[in-house]
Amino acid sequence: xxxxxxxxxxxxxxxxxxxxxxxxxxxxxxxxxxxxxxxxxxxxxxxxxxxxxxxxxxxxxxxxxxxxxxxxxxxxxxxxxxxxxxxxxxxxxxxxxxxxxxxxxxxxxxxxxxxxxxxxxxxxxxxxxxxxxxxxxxxxxxxxxxxxxxxxxxxxxxxxxxxxxxxxxxxxxxxxxxxxxxxxxxxxxxxxxxxxxxxxxxxxxxxxxxxxxxxxxxxxxxxxxxxxxxxxxxxxxxxxxxxxxxxxxxxxxxxxxxxxxxxxxxxxxxxxxxxxxxxxxxxxxxxxxxxxxxxxxxxxxxxxxxxxxxxxxx
Ligand SMILES: [Zn+2]
Ligand SMILES: [Zn+2]
Numbered sequence: 001x002x003x004x005x006x007x008x009x010x011x012x013x014x015x016x017x018x019x020x021x022x023x024x025x026x027x028x029x030x031x032x033x034x035x036x037x038x039x040x041x042x043x044x045x046x047x048x049x050x051x052x053x054x055x056x057x058x059x060x061x062x063x064x065x066x067x068x069x070x071x072x073x074x075x076x077x078x079x080x081x082x083x084x085x086x087x088x089x090x091x092x093x094x095x096x097x098x099x100x101x102x103x104x105x106x107x108x109x110x111x112x113x114x115x116x117x118x119x120x121x122x123x124x125x126x127x128x129x130x131x132x133x134x135x136x137x138x139x140x141x142x143x144x145x146x147x148x149x150x151x152x153x154x155x156x157x158x159x160x161x162x163x164x165x166x167x168x169x170x171x172x173x174x175x176x177x178x179x180x181x182x183x184x185x186x187x188x189x190x191x192x193x194x195x196x197x198x199x200x201x202x203x204x205x206x207x208x209x210x211x212x213x214x215x216x217x218x219x220x221x222x223x224x225x226x227x228x229x230x231x232x233x234x235x236x237x238x239x240x241x242x243x244x245x246x247x248x249x250x251x252x253x254x255x256x257x258x259x260x261x262x263x264x265x266x267x268x269x270x271x272x273x274x275x276x277x278x279x280x281x282x283x284x285x286x287x288x289x290x291x292x293x294x295x296x297x298x299x300x301x302x303x304x305x306x307x308x309x310x311x312x313x314x
Contacts, residue, residue, distance in 0.1 A: 022313025024062045025170055025194050027228070028085055029275070029306040030055040030078035034234055035109025037074065038279035049284055052304060053109035054203045054276040056230065057082040058192070061313070063168040064089050065099040069190060069201055071129075075113030076121075085307070093155070094127030100157075100167055103131045104178075104203060106138050106185035115144060117153045129154045130165065132175055135185035161188075170194050170311060178202060179210040181250070196311035197227035203276040205232050206250035208260065219260055223271055227310075230302055231257065233274030236281045236290055254283060254290075258297055266298045275302040 031037070033051025040046070053072035059082070060066070066088045072078060079096065082088075088097015094117070103111050117124040131139065136156045139145040148154045159165055164172035172193045180187035189202030200222060205211055208219045223229050234251040235241075241249070254274055261269055274294065277283055282290040283301050294301055 022061075023307075023309035023311070024060070024313050025196065025309070025311035026059045026061070026086075027192075027199060027308045027310060028057040028059065028082060029230075029302045029304055030057050030068075030081055031072060031074060031304055032275045032277060032302040033109075033284070034276050034278040034281075035072075035107055036279070037109075038284060040279050043279065046279065048279070049286070051277070051279065051284060052078060056201060057085070058171070059086045060099075060168045060171060061086065062170060062311075065092070065168045066097055067167065067171075067173075068098050068101045069104075070110045070203070071101050071103060071113035071116075072109050073112045075116050078113075081305075094124040096122055096124055096127065098127065100128045100130050102173060102190055103129065103135055104189065104201075105180060105182070105187035106135055107181070107204065110204070111135075111139075114139070114148060114154065118144065118148050119151065119153070124153045126152055126155045128157055130157050130159050130167075130173070132159050132161070132186050132188055134182075138184045159188075164191075164193065176200075176202070177214065178205040179207065179214060180205050191226070192310070194310045197309075198225070199228035199230065199308075199310065200226045201230045203230070203232055204234075205252070208252050208257065219257075220264060223261065223264065223268055227271060228273060228308055229271050230273045230275045233257075233277045233281065233283065233301070235278055236283055240278075240280050240282075254281070254294065258294070258299055261299075262297070269298040270300060273300045273302040273306075277301075 031052030037053050038051035052074040055072050055078050056069040058067040117127050136158050159175045164174040166172050174191040175188040178187045192199045233254045237253050237255045238246045282288040
């Protein structure tokens with residue numbers, strides 16, 4: 001017997017088939033792991049879910065632009081994944097269909113992928129890279145990054161704290177300083193503002209309380225101002241690294257962030273998407289008790305392949 005799929009059945013019945021809703025400005029999660037992803041070097045028997053380092057792609061369909069947040073060691077795979085969602089224009093600066101790459105700081109998971117713009121790989125021509133002053137200086141002054149600048153593979157555009165950079169007709173990006181291990185660069189998160197929804201991306205910081213002290217802002221107020229908050233979830237709690245005293249290890253724990261926001265209404269909590277989880281973090285596994293607990297408290301966990309619409313198609 002031949003069975004009929006639901007779509008074919010609808011067509012034969014003469015019913016209109018609804019197109020999926022279009023989206024003019026879309027965020028795509030290209031990775032949600034900590035810098036080293038998972039499995040990490042030295043863990044050959046780790047057979048848990050595979051993680052790529054944290055990265056977001058942003059597609060501006062109206063303006064025919066695409067942006068990348070972070071240049072991770074998995075950049076090749078991540079840009080190809082973005083290509084499968086929406087190919088870039090051939091004439092975008094750099095030649096890879098990317099109108100800008102935004103860097104948060106100089107730790108391995110966040111910028112090593114820049115190397116792929118060089119002559120040994122894509123040989124980009126003027127790929128725009130947005131970074132803060134110290135990060136920009138670090139790249140210009142230290143090999144192999146300095147070679148990318150000298151050969152014109154990348155063109156660094158410096159961002160200024162507190163200033164919104166207009167990168168397309170419908171998108172501004174503003175760096176926000178974050179407290180973190182700043183050996184080589186400062187560390188920022190990014191606020192993405194559109195005529196529709198807004199998002200904040202803070203993959204790495206030492207603590208919310210330190211950030212509140214230095215910014216005069218508050219986590220609750222930040223969440224209230226945006227529609228999506230992708231925030232540091234490196235560690236779940238203090239029991240995660242057996243045999244190690246975790247009190248001196250920075251990063252807000254997932255349980256702490258949830259506790260801080262537990263008094264907020266459900267719709268506010270649902271804006272929070274935990275990202276940048278370490279290979280030891282049990283939320284890495286969507287079926288773990290800890291992942292279920294996060295969902296039960298109405299928070300979200302970012303997963304590679306997630307897509308969120310910031311501006312609906314007209
Ligand atoms: Zn990191
Ligand atoms: Zn870091």
